[in-house]
Amino acid sequence: xxxxxxxxxxxxxxxxSLRLSCAASGFTFSTYGxxxxxxxxxxxxxxxxxxxxxxxxxxxADSVKGRFTISRDNAKNTLYLQMNSLxxxxxxxxxxxxxxxxxxxxxxxxxxxxxxxxxxxxSS
Numbered sequence: 772x773x774x775x776x777x778x779x780x781x782x783x784x785x786x787x788s789l790r791l792s793c794a795a796s797g798f799t800f801s802t803y804g805x806x807x808x809x810x811x812x813x814x815x816x817x818x819x820x821x822x823x824x825x826x827x828x829x830x831x832a833d834s835v836k837g838r839f840t841i842s843r844d845n846a847k848n849t850l851y852l853q854m855n856s857l858x859x860x861x862x863x864x865x866x867x868x869x870x871x872x873x874x875x876x877x878x879x880x881x882x883x884x885x886x887x888x889x890x891x892x893x894s895s
Contacts, residue, residue, distance in 0.1 A: 773869065774797050775886035785894075800845055810888075822850070838855050868882040868886070
């Protein structure tokens, strides 16, 4: 069965960095687009970034553009999110999500599997 397992979250000071990973199994990882989606306390889901199946195309929410970098290693079936210059407003549970096709989409309706999430807390 499809499994997505995030790791790498934690507590970091403002201005710091974290690298999230998402280990995928149970499907042909290199065939599908992937996204990172976050949920801040008391708020709804926010699409953060997406990458196509081959890794040649990426996109970011305006709130993280220039600070976050999404990437993937299809040989290792792993998705990454490098987060730099973190701000308190980046505090959220971060989820990786599998798209239903090879592209990436901002809509949650286009995602068919989600990980369990990893907590990122940015605080001094």
